[in-house]
Amino acid sequence: MRTLILGASGYIGQRLFQKLSASEWAKPAGASRGRGNADSNAVHLRVDTRNLKALTLALKEYECVVNCVAGDFDSIANGARTLAQAAMAAKCKRIVHLSSMAVYGRTEGNVSEQAPLDPGLGWYARAKCQAETHMAAFARDGGEVVVLRPGCVFGSGSQLWVGRVARWLRAGRVGDLGAAGDGWSNLVHANDVCDAIAAAMRLPIGRGGMPVFNLAAPDSPRWNEYLVDLAIAIDATPVRRISARQLRFDSMVAGPPLKLAEKFLDKCGVRRPWLPEPLPPSVVRLWSQDIRLIALAATKVLAMRWTSYGDSLRESSDWYRLGAKQ
Amino acid sequence: MIIDSNSIPRDTSLVADVCVVGSGAAGISLALALSDHGVSVLLLEAGYAHEDRRTQALYDGEVANELLHSPPDKYRLRRFGGSTLIWGGRCVPFDAIDFEAREFVQSSGWPIPYDEVAAFYPAANALAEAGRCEYDADKVFGPGAEPLIKGFASTVVRTNSLERFSCPTNFAVRYGRRLQHAPGLKVVMGANCTSIRLQPNAEQVQGLEIATLSGNRFQVAAKMYVLAVGGIETARLLLASRNVTAAGVGNEHDVVGRYYMCHVAGNVGALTISGAPNRVRHSYEVAPDGVYCRRRLSIAPCEQRRLGLSNMVARLHFARITDPAHRSGVLSGLFLARNIISYEYGKRLQDGAETTFVNRLKHLRNVVMGPSDTSAFLLHWLAKRTFAERKFPSVILRNRTNRFSLEIHGEQIAQASSRVSLTDRADELGMPRVRVDWRYSPDDVDSVRRSLDVMSSEFERLQIGKLTYDSNTLEQELMRFGAYGGHHIGTARMGNDVRTSVVDANCRVHSAKNLYVAGSAVFPTSSQANPTLTIIALSLRLAEHLLLRLGASRSAQSVAATSP
Numbered sequence: 001m002r003t004l005i006l007g008a009s010g011y012i013g014q015r016l017f018q019k020l021s022a023s024e025w026a027k028p029a030g031a032s033r034g035r036g037n038a039d040s041n042a043v044h045l046r047v048d049t050r051n052l053k054a055l056t057l058a059l060k061e062y063e064c065v066v067n068c069v070a071g072d073f074d075s076i077a078n079g080a081r082t083l084a085q086a087a088m089a090a091k092c093k094r095i096v097h098l099s100s101m102a103v104y105g106r107t108e109g110n111v112s113e114q115a116p117l118d119p120g121l122g123w124y125a126r127a128k129c130q131a132e133t134h135m136a137a138f139a140r141d142g143g144e145v146v147v148l149r150p151g152c153v154f155g156s157g158s159q160l161w162v163g164r165v166a167r168w169l170r171a172g173r174v175g176d177l178g179a180a181g182d183g184w185s186n187l188v189h190a191n192d193v194c195d196a197i198a199a200a201m202r203l204p205i206g207r208g209g210m211p212v213f214n215l216a217a218p219d220s221p222r223w224n225e226y227l228v229d230l231a232i233a234i235d236a237t238p239v240r241r242i243s244a245r246q247l248r249f250d251s252m253v254a255g256p257p258l259k260l261a262e263k264f265l266d267k268c269g270v271r272r273p274w275l276p277e278p279l280p281p282s283v284v285r286l287w288s289q290d291i292r293l294i295a296l297a298a299t300k301v302l303a304m305r306w307t308s309y310g311d312s313l314r315e316s317s318d319w320y321r322l323g324a325k326q
Numbered sequence: 327m328i329i330d331s332n333s334i335p336r337d338t339s340l341v342a343d344v345c346v347v348g349s350g351a352a353g354i355s356l357a358l359a360l361s362d363h364g365v366s367v368l369l370l371e372a373g374y375a376h377e378d379r380r381t382q383a384l385y386d387g388e389v390a391n392e393l394l395h396s397p398p399d400k401y402r403l404r405r406f407g408g409s410t411l412i413w414g415g416r417c418v419p420f421d422a423i424d425f426e427a428r429e430f431v432q433s434s435g436w437p438i439p440y441d442e443v444a445a446f447y448p449a450a451n452a453l454a455e456a457g458r459c460e461y462d463a464d465k466v467f468g469p470g471a472e473p474l475i476k477g478f479a480s481t482v483v484r485t486n487s488l489e490r491f492s493c494p495t496n497f498a499v500r501y502g503r504r505l506q507h508a509p510g511l512k513v514v515m516g517a518n519c520t521s522i523r524l525q526p527n528a529e530q531v532q533g534l535e536i537a538t539l540s541g542n543r544f545q546v547a548a549k550m551y552v553l554a555v556g557g558i559e560t561a562r563l564l565l566a567s568r569n570v571t572a573a574g575v576g577n578e579h580d581v582v583g584r585y586y587m588c589h590v591a592g593n594v595g596a597l598t599i600s601g602a603p604n605r606v607r608h609s610y611e612v613a614p615d616g617v618y619c620r621r622r623l624s625i626a627p628c629e630q631r632r633l634g635l636s637n638m639v640a641r642l643h644f645a646r647i648t649d650p651a652h653r654s655g656v657l658s659g660l661f662l663a664r665n666i667i668s669y670e671y672g673k674r675l676q677d678g679a680e681t682t683f684v685n686r687l688k689h690l691r692n693v694v695m696g697p698s699d700t701s702a703f704l705l706h707w708l709a710k711r712t713f714a715e716r717k718f719p720s721v722i723l724r725n726r727t728n729r730f731s732l733e734i735h736g737e738q739i740a741q742a743s744s745r746v747s748l749t750d751r752a753d754e755l756g757m758p759r760v761r762v763d764w765r766y767s768p769d770d771v772d773s774v775r776r777s778l779d780v781m782s783s784e785f786e787r788l789q790i791g792k793l794t795y796d797s798n799t800l801e802q803e804l805m806r807f808g809a810y811g812g813h814h815i816g817t818a819r820m821g822n823d824v825r826t827s828v829v830d831a832n833c834r835v836h837s838a839k840n841l842y843v844a845g846s847a848v849f850p851t852s853s854q855a856n857p858t859l860t861i862i863a864l865s866l867r868l869a870e871h872l873l874l875r876l877g878a879s880r881s882a883q884s885v886a887a888t889s890p
Binding site: 182 | 452455493499500501502503504507508509612613614615616714715716
């Protein structure tokens with residue numbers, strides 16, 4: 001299956017490319033705004049996914065496109081609209097769209113794919129909800145779409161949910177958070193996300209269908225458990241108990257100036273290993289959100305074999321420890 | 327969902343698969359475990375999230391001897407979260423020997439094997455926020471870690487068992503959000519269960535009568551009912567429910583309320599360790615998971631069996647606070663501040679000794695003469711206790727002299743004459759008040775005495791130090807504060823014989839097919855351990871049993887693995 005991976009230089013895009021390349025049934029090519037991997041012989045297209053003409057041209061040779069595009073609101077929301085239009089024009093019949101659990105917004109409790117979307121939780125949720133709307137329009141127009149809504153993707157190489165969390169743990173800014181860390185982590189291994197994408201690419205669906213799947217390992221624990229386990233695994237011990245007060249101060253008071261300083265130094269090209277990483281309020285809020293993704297549909301329909309939490313944790317902490325040593 | 331009982335229409339009936347009465351450590355753990363498996367649960371709480379004196383006054387009652395037992399309204403809270411609002415946080419699993427039928431411990435033996443409860447300790451540990459379920463100091467801190475006492479290598483007296491400390495976790499605050507969102511779970515605040523109504527044939531519960539202090543009344547009709555109201559209130563509720571059986575529910579053989587146990591506790595003896603103070607680790611240590619832990623002395627189970635001893639632990643403690651001869655500014659400061667410390671924590675600072683003006687002056691002198699110690703203590707206390715989320719568990723003084731007393735916490739032997747019964751007086755809702763007649767036996771004291779003798783011999787044999795105590799005053803020392811407060815055990819004890827027990831191995835009341843008891847009321851023996859951790863573990867085990875009975879949608883076998 002000739003497949004174009006948008007966002008191929010990203011964390012999931014890279015893994016997916018490797019996985020599909022190793023398969024006998026897929027012929028993947030990567031696309032991103034950057035150069036891709038210069039050492040690789042792989043096909044890599046430089047495409048701005050917001051450019052309809054360029055994207056339409058790029059998609060002409062592909063039967064399937066996987067949308068792993070990350071970035072700002074424009075890249076996610078408008079990029080998805082452009083993708084839907086380009087795929088329709090290029091007769092690329094299937095889109096596998098990587099959405100996010102963020103589309104459920106403030107919803108709490110057990111959440112299946114039928115739960116209503118809630119874009120009211122910041123720009124990211126709004127962008128992801130809009131992107132799904134564009135995907136639905138593509139399906140209505142006769143295209144085939146599979147939407148995947150992963151929880152927090154981790155595993156080796158995950159800066160978002162392993163690297164920076166480990167650094168916060170090491171700095172004693174995060175630890176056992178009590179009630180502030182009582183939300184479900186909804187962690188899912190990056191390999192499992194790639195497996196789900198691969199299954200979604202070949203999933204038989206009728207014309208105009210748009211199946212949606214939550215992706216979260218069934219044994220993913222609550223955040224506190226993950227934070228304590230990771231801290232112990234990387235020797236960030238003894239694990240500190242962090243008060244909600246301290247957490248709020250770190251994210252709400254210290255966070256904004258740290259973020260500004262980060263952006264400023266980046267623009268000036270100054271390396272900033274000494275600057276504490278800001279603790280985003282959105283992450284702090286997520287840690288306490290009692291939302292549990294129910295991924296039974298993915299288990300059944302996509303025949304997922306989830307990587308166990310223990311194996312994922314081991315791999316993640318090994319990766320971090322190795323990186324820290326180097 | 328959390329609702330107010332006054333919002334429920336009068337004389338209507340709330341319906342659920344399971345109704346849990348009481349939202350303390352047992353009730354909340356049980357309700358969350360059930361709801362997680364697709365069962366509809368009503369969790370009734372008599373109080374509210376805030377303090378309410380009228381509600382608390384419903385706990386008022388009598389004690390036979392105030393010197394031996396605290397008033398019934400102390401050490402328990404009729405409030406959302408129950409007594410987890412005031413507990414000290416000490417978490418210790420029972421030992422396997424506690425479950426054995428021991429000839430030398432009257433009425434001992436559980437009808438279930440230890441492993442059946444132990445399987446739930448990891449989940450209980452997590453709920454109590456007591457970290458990993460590992461209580462062996464060598465495994466927690468590694469074989470290279472310093473021991474309790476350097477050179478004390480004994481197979482008779484163990485020094486590597488740990489107690490872990492919860493934050494201490496207030497279950498209402500910690501799990502309020504979960505309760506709010508748990509599917510199928512409804513928490514009803516201000517709902518006082520005043521009676522368990524049996525069916526006319528007395529074989530099972532027909533419903534519960536609920537009353538509020540503002541005058542509302544309604545009923546609950548469930549498939550299963552669980553009393554999770556603490557050791558004293560369980561007996562009260564069973565005994566006061568007489569619509570069909572005059573003696574109360576489950577009391578066909580006059581067992582309800584009997585075999586009431588607490589723990590035998592006190593500071594005794596003088597232990598002097600030879601050598602430098604750094605040979606001893608008497609204070610709290612922090613485990614890798616961030617939890618405070620403390621080592622203690624205990625007699626190895628095989629020696630307990632050989633010598634016929636009840637279970638007991640001893641912690642290295644400081645001198646008697648009330649005696650200013652200790653010269654400690656910190657202890658004297660605590661003594662002088664005893665009247666502003668809550669009853670539950672101040673009680674052991676008020677031991678009945680005469681507090682003369684001269685005595686108070688001596689304490690004041692200690693404070694003034696040790697300003698650096700006192701200031702350092704206060705700073706440490708503020709940082710690690712007052713403003714800390716995970717609180718430093720208790721006052722521990724720096725060891726400068728290698729001289730300690732032993733803080734004993736021992737098993738109390740169950741006896742039928744120690745009991746909770748009803749009085750003729752009624753509370754505001756018309757329920758009879760309780761009378762607590764706690765009794766200990768000479769065997770309790772004798773076992774502590776012989777355990778101290780064993781420890782003393784081992785110190786002497788190993789030439790590590792010297793342990794002495796006054797055998798003549800031992801009973802007085804152990805009973806100085808009476809029963810250890812807050813540990814209300816055995817009033818609806820578990821067993822296979824209906825003549826000597828109230829509930830069966832599944833915590834089901836023998837004579838009522840759908841009525842269960844969760845909590846320390848069902849413990850047939852009291853162990854050396856504080857009860858909370860085992861209360862939670864048994865509640866999770868009960869959840870598993872109820873799920874099996876109800877044929878719940880998800881695998882009941884997974885409660886141990888999925889909780890919390």
